[in-house]
Amino acid sequence: xxQALHNYKEKIKGNKWAPAFNAIHTFLxxxxxxxxxxxxxxxxxxxxxxxxTVILSLxxxxxxGIFNAGYxxxxxxxxxxxxxxxxxxxxxxxxxxxxxTTVLPLLIVSYGVGLAVEFVFAVIKGHEVEEGYLVTGMLVxxxxxxxxxxxxLAIAVIFGVVIGKEVFGGTGMNILNPALTIxxxxxxxxxxxxxxxxxxxxxxxxxxxxxxxxxxxxxxxxLGYLAQNRxxxxxxxxxxxxxxxxxxxxxxxxxxLILLGGLFLxxxxxxxxxxxxxxxxxxxxxxxxxxxxxxxxxxxxYSKFYSLMAFDYWKHLIVGxxxxxxxxxxxxxxxxxxxxxxxxxxxxLIGFISVMIRVxxxxxxxxxxxxxxxxxxxxxxxxxxxxxxxxxxxxKRASLAQANSNFNTQNA
Amino acid sequence: xxxLSKKDANLILDPLADNNPITIQVLGICSALAITAELKASVxxxxxxxxxMGLGNVVISLLRNLIxxxxxxIVQLIVIAALVIIVDQVLKAFAYELSKTLSVFVxxxxxxxxxxxxxxxxxxxxxxxxxxxxxxxNAFGYGIILIIVGFLRELLGxxxxxxxxxxxxxxxxxxxxxxxxxxxxxxxxxxxxLIVVGVLIWIQRAQNKSLIEEA
Numbered sequence: 001x002x003q004a005l006h007n008y009k010e011k012i013k014g015n016k017w018a019p020a021f022n023a024i025h026t027f028l029x030x031x032x033x034x035x036x037x038x039x040x041x042x043x044x045x046x047x048x049x050x051x052x053t054v055i056l057s058l059x060x061x062x063x064x065g066i067f068n069a070g071y072x073x074x075x076x077x078x079x080x081x082x083x084x085x086x087x088x089x090x091x092x093x094x095x096x097x098x099x100x101t102t103v104l105p106l107l108i109v110s111y112g113v114g115l116a117v118e119f120v121f122a123v124i125k126g127h128e129v130e131e132g133y134l135v136t137g138m139l140v141x142x143x144x145x146x147x148x149x150x151x152x153l154a155i156a157v158i159f160g161v162v163i164g165k166e167v168f169g170g171t172g173m174n175i176l177n178p179a180l181t182i183x184x185x186x187x188x189x190x191x192x193x194x195x196x197x198x199x200x201x202x203x204x205x206x207x208x209x210x211x212x213x214x215x216x217x218x219x220x221x222x223l224g225y226l227a228q229n230r231x232x233x234x235x236x237x238x239x240x241x242x243x244x245x246x247x248x249x250x251x252x253x254x255x256x257l258i259l260l261g262g263l264f265l266x267x268x269x270x271x272x273x274x275x276x277x278x279x280x281x282x283x284x285x286x287x288x289x290x291x292x293x294x295x296x297x298x299x300x301x302y303s304k305f306y307s308l309m310a311f312d313y314w315k316h317l318i319v320g321x322x323x324x325x326x327x328x329x330x331x332x333x334x335x336x337x338x339x340x341x342x343x344x345x346x347x348x349l350i351g352f353i354s355v356m357i358r359v360x361x362x363x364x365x366x367x368x369x370x371x372x373x374x375x376x377x378x379x380x381x382x383x384x385x386x387x388x389x390x391x392x393x394x395x396k397r398a399s400l401a402q403a404n405s406n407f408n409t410q411n412a
Numbered sequence: 413x414x415x416l417s418k419k420d421a422n423l424i425l426d427p428l429a430d431n432n433p434i435t436i437q438v439l440g441i442c443s444a445l446a447i448t449a450e451l452k453a454s455v456x457x458x459x460x461x462x463x464x465m466g467l468g469n470v471v472i473s474l475l476r477n478l479i480x481x482x483x484x485x486i487v488q489l490i491v492i493a494a495l496v497i498i499v500d501q502v503l504k505a506f507a508y509e510l511s512k513t514l515s516v517f518v519x520x521x522x523x524x525x526x527x528x529x530x531x532x533x534x535x536x537x538x539x540x541x542x543x544x545x546x547x548x549x550n551a552f553g554y555g556i557i558l559i560i561v562g563f564l565r566e567l568l569g570x571x572x573x574x575x576x577x578x579x580x581x582x583x584x585x586x587x588x589x590x591x592x593x594x595x596x597x598x599x600x601x602x603x604x605x606l607i608v609v610g611v612l613i614w615i616q617r618a619q620n621k622s623l624i625e626e627a
Contacts, residue, residue, distance in 0.1 A: 149592060151592070151593075152594070155596075163607060163611075167610075167614065185598060188597060188598040188601065189596040189597050189598035189599075190594055190596070190597065191597055192594075193594075
């Protein structure tokens with residue numbers, strides 16, 4: 001079988017469809033081409049390995065999202081359990097079935113459509129299919145609401161991959177993170193499906209009612225409550241928020257699992273710890289500033305920003321998509337800053353601006369994706385100035401050294 | 413005998429595609445972004461620019477030997493302003509609702525770089541007949557892009573064309589909406605126009621490789 005495929009590959013070399021065939025072929029088998037000449041650096045962490053590591057670190061979030069989809073739905077219908085027990089109420093067959101039937105289609109559409117676009121472009125341009133979509137395809141279902149209609153997701157994926165990536169030249173050349181481009185497109189194109197209190201719980205948009213009641217089920221996010229100054233109404237405890245038993249996009253609720261994924265990325269040396277750390281610091285800094293504004297009494301409880309401003313600064317990290325964004329989106333090596341000092345600035349501003357958008361725009365409390373897209377655009381500028389500063393400093397040092405040596409030779 | 417010589421015909425045909433003022437010269441982008449959310453506004457804008465540009469080119473061409481070159485920009489502006497005021501008044505008299513939709517953008521035809529560009533580049537150095545052809549040619553080139561963008565944005569963004577629903581009723585859920593289709597809110601906002609124009613440029617260059625500049 002393997003040999004037959006190789007013979008076929010040799011036969012169609014140069015053919016229009018060769019890239020499409022090669023993509024599937026290298027996905028299934030190791031090609032038996034070997035280099036014959038010269039010295040080569042052999043490293044295990046090629047692009048595919050990097051991508052696979054990121055996907056691996058996302059799997060816990062995906063699994064959690066599947067169970068949480070069921071948990072949120074059944075809790076909205078039947079009421080939240082009095083005393084929560086992980087295995088009785090969360091990890092059970094019912095939740096899993098509901099989750100898998102809602103999340104799996106999102107995952108399939110995301111990968112199917114995205115890879116189809118990649119194949120089409122590979123065939124048109126005659127280059128090999130790039131692995132760039134593997135991570136994007138995994139991220140997309142995790143950052144959309146559970147009931148996003150599949151055709152909308154498909155259109156958004158086509159838009160994100162074509163306009164966000166292919167027009168710039170494909171994987172590695174894109175300015176914006178494709179997964180966030182897809183989410184931004186969905187957000188601006190179909191806002192009713194992306195915000196509000198109905199979209200975060202399965203069947204909320206279909207008007208399914210609570211058991212023994214005529215009220216439609218709903219699940220407002222913590223940030224949603226805060227943006228409407230309804231601070232006292234949400235019943236989620238701190239541990240709920242940290243472990244992720246709250247409504248939200250499919251895979252971004254569990255800060256705990258995101259933290260594990262982030263540590264895994266850091267130890268695998270794939271995610272940049274500088275971006276993650278500075279992102280957290282930036283969010284804390286902005287949160288502290290807002291808390292100070294409240295503490296000094298510069299803003300009263302009548303203000304529409306009051307609840308979000310008074311929200312403890314460190315709690316911003318465990319609600320909404322901030323943690324997910326900082327760990328999995330901001331660290332995208334293509335769109336992030338490249339220099340180490342640039343990464344500190346880039347990450348810090350992402351955290352800082354995310355919290356700022358959250359507070360100042362109650363229309364959409366989830367500003368993380370906007371902050372990251374904005375900083376994606378600025379990343380090359382940050383790098384430019386970091387590099388220039390370095391050049392200047394070294395020039396200065398060089399001329400000083402030159403002057404010193406001149407001085408020494410004269411005095412010698 | 414043909415109505416126009418080949419050289420004259422090219423004055424009209426060139427700006428339609430290979431020397432299009434929007435997609436090739438990238439002029440007049442501001443109005444292309446601002447008023448193309450509706451097809452009707454695009455069409456009226458195109459006609460207004462056609463009028464201003466055709467007539468303006470002729471006027472400038474007739475005056476070309478009288479205008480001192482030091483003050484030519486001011487003279488050009490006066491000519492454009494006069495013509496734009498005529499357009500504005502006519503719109504206010506006969507299409508008041510539309511003139512409110514277009515609001516400030518009719519007045520801003522004055523600053524449309526295509527018009528000034530054609531005055532400078534063509535009318536100051538050519539006779540009135542050829543200037544007229546060049547003016548309407550460029551206005552057609554501008555208009556065709558506006559109408560394509562307006563068509564796509566109104567169809568996808570609002571589900572209507574010239575204000576008439578063509579995809580069914582979004583509230584009563586008829587037509588396409590019965591299958592769960594929804595209007596794309598993204599197409600209503602100006603950034604969408606930028607992307608649509610960008611895609612048009614992309615398509616045009618993919619068709620005609622000679623338009624691609626050397627990197």
